[in-house]
Amino acid sequence: MGIAKIKELDYTKYINILAVAYALVLPLSRAGISLLTAFLIALWFFEGNFKTKIISVLSNNVIKIILLFLLLNLLSLLWTDYFLESLNYIKKYWFFSPLVIFYTSLNKEFIPRVLSAFILGMFISEIISYGVFFDIWSFMHATSENPSPFMHHIEYSVFLALTGLILLGRIFNTDEMKYKLMYILFFVTVSGNLFLTAGRTGQFAFIIGLFVLASISFKSKFKAFIISMGLTVVIIGIAFNISETFQERLIIGKNNLVNVVQKADYCTSWGGRVGSWIVSKEIIKENPLLGVGLIDNMKAFHSIIDTKYPEMKCMHQSFMHTHNQFLEVLTQIGMAGLLIFISIFYMLIKLPITKGEYRNIKFIYVSVLIFAFIPEVIFHRQFSMALFALIVGLLLAQYRIENEV
Numbered sequence: 001m002g003i004a005k006i007k008e009l010d011y012t013k014y015i016n017i018l019a020v021a022y023a024l025v026l027p028l029s030r031a032g033i034s035l036l037t038a039f040l041i042a043l044w045f046f047e048g049n050f051k052t053k054i055i056s057v058l059s060n061n062v063i064k065i066i067l068l069f070l071l072l073n074l075l076s077l078l079w080t081d082y083f084l085e086s087l088n089y090i091k092k093y094w095f096f097s098p099l100v101i102f103y104t105s106l107n108k109e110f111i112p113r114v115l116s117a118f119i120l121g122m123f124i125s126e127i128i129s130y131g132v133f134f135d136i137w138s139f140m141h142a143t144s145e146n147p148s149p150f151m152h153h154i155e156y157s158v159f160l161a162l163t164g165l166i167l168l169g170r171i172f173n174t175d176e177m178k179y180k181l182m183y184i185l186f187f188v189t190v191s192g193n194l195f196l197t198a199g200r201t202g203q204f205a206f207i208i209g210l211f212v213l214a215s216i217s218f219k220s221k222f223k224a225f226i227i228s229m230g231l232t233v234v235i236i237g238i239a240f241n242i243s244e245t246f247q248e249r250l251i252i253g254k255n256n257l258v259n260v261v262q263k264a265d266y267c268t269s270w271g272g273r274v275g276s277w278i279v280s281k282e283i284i285k286e287n288p289l290l291g292v293g294l295i296d297n298m299k300a301f302h303s304i305i306d307t308k309y310p311e312m313k314c315m316h317q318s319f320m321h322t323h324n325q326f327l328e329v330l331t332q333i334g335m336a337g338l339l340i341f342i343s344i345f346y347m348l349i350k351l352p353i354t355k356g357e358y359r360n361i362k363f364i365y366v367s368v369l370i371f372a373f374i375p376e377v378i379f380h381r382q383f384s385m386a387l388f389a390l391i392v393g394l395l396l397a398q399y400r401i402e403n404e405v
Contacts, residue, residue: 011047015040016110019102023117026386027125027159028150033386037098044101053104061347062396063100069340073294076333080293089294095385102393108401111358111394115166118390122163123186125149125156126193133196145245146198151383157199158372159387161206164190165213165364166357172217173356195239195246200253201378203239203246205371207232212367216360267314273323273375275312279304280327290334297322297331325373328380345370348392351399358398365391 018040025032057063073090080086106114131137132147142149148156167187174180194203214228215221239246256270266275282304283292292300298321305312322328329341345366353359369378369388378384 009046011043012105012107015043015047015101015105016107018043019098019106019110019114020117022098023114023390024121026118026390027121027383030150030382033095033382037095037386040098040101044105047105056104056400057100060103060396062344062351062392063103065340065343065347066096066099069337069344072333072337072340076291076293079290080296082293082295082299086294086296089380092380092382092385095382096389098386098389099393099396102390103396103400106393106397111397111401114390114394119163119166119186122159122190125159126189129193129196130189147193148197148199152381153197153199154201154372154376155199155378155381155383157194157197157202158205158368158378158384159202160190160194160197160199161202161209161368162365162387162391164194164206165209165368166361168210169213169217169357169360169364172213173360191235195235195243198245198249200249201372201375202368205368207236208371209364209367213360213364216363264311266309266312272312272315272319275309275315276301276319276322276324276327279309279312280322280324280331282308283331284334287331288335290336291330291332294332297328301331321377323376325377325379328377348395351395352402353395353399354402355398358395361391362395 018036022033022036022040025036070090070093073093077083077086077090102114128137128139128149129142129147132139132142132149133144135144139149146153150156151159164187167183167190170183171180171187174183191206194206210231211225211228214224214231218224218227240250241247252268253270256265256268257274259265259268260271260274265271279301283297283300286292291297298319301319301322302316305315322331326338326341329337348362349366351362353362372378379388
């Protein structure tokens with residue numbers, strides 16, 4: 001193919017097709033995410049029209065605040081003692097690039113297709129997960145006790161929580177009975193999968209998101225409360241009686257917290273998270289405004305344990321990060337970084353979207369994320385970064401289309 005022919009290709013069309021493939025592969029493959037992200041970037045550059053793209057990007061508050069967050073991460077290289085490691089940490093943010101591509105180049109008719117492709121990808125993941133749970137087949141590192149086929153169970157639980165809430169929103173807002181029944185069936189299987197995994201983070205984020213979704217779906221707040229409370233009681237009741245994993249994880253979590261209070265035992269999952277708050281407070285007191293650096297924070301973390309908290313030495317083995325997204329940002333880039341970080345989600349919430357489903361997704365995704373950030377650092381994991389790029393990219397594309405003249 002000659003250069004002239006290459007220039008004449010409809011790159012926007014190929015970006016839109018590739019966006020569907022990206023959404024489908026997103027829950028299923030790390031390599032697929034990396035490969036398709038690289039292809040999307042290449043096509044975006046071939047697409048051209050950079051003046052319009054730059055003006056559009058720099059006029060969007062969500063993207064501007066994300067860029068400001070990335071800029072502060074880059075500036076932190078000035079005071080780190082681990083320059084190369086920190087630079088490698090920052091390089092991972094390239095997984096956010098599809099959100100800019102979707103914002104500038106996704107066509108109206110492809111937005112629902114991309115969302116449906118993601119749901120289909122989750123359906124494929126769910127089939128594999130159930131197959132592992134019922135010992136029909138084995139798959140990678142998944143087990144019947146924790147049937148998370150492609151990613152860490154915490155991330156998978158967040159993916160399932162969001163998918164379940166998107167389906168529940170469709171149940172609330174779809175009038176045609178055949179579609180409502182299809183969404184109900186899928187919602188039941190997704191919810192079941194969620195409570196079969198060991199991901200308590202996604203399970204509790206799902207409950208929070210359920211109340212948020214009900215409150216924005218029904219005019220009557222009393223009706224919203226009754227529906228969300230009823231669903232919560234039914235789902236947790238069934239899960240507690242059917243899922244041994246869910247039951248055991250709840251009991252273990254409760255015992256962890258009791259042992260922290262009664263025995264100062266920080267050598268458990270939740271005990272370590274409590275200990276992380278205590279140690280992180282020491283770092284924040286000494287470096288409140290700009291933190292200590294992207295890699296330096298955990299070096300300081302373990303040093304403080306050695307010098308001040310010998311009862312927490314067991315945390316050396318399992319704490320590669322603070323297990324709390326807000327503490328991670330605070331210790332890395334300080335109050336300045338945390339303020340910018342929170343502003344990302346504030347700006348996302350403030351994004352004016354009129355189309356019902358995407359307005360709902362905006363609220364439930366932010367609700368799920370904010371809760372998931374409390375017990376875990378998920379903003380810097382590949383699958384979660386790709387999910388952020390997908391969901392925020394779709395929301396920004398919908399916003400752009402609604403405001404096009």
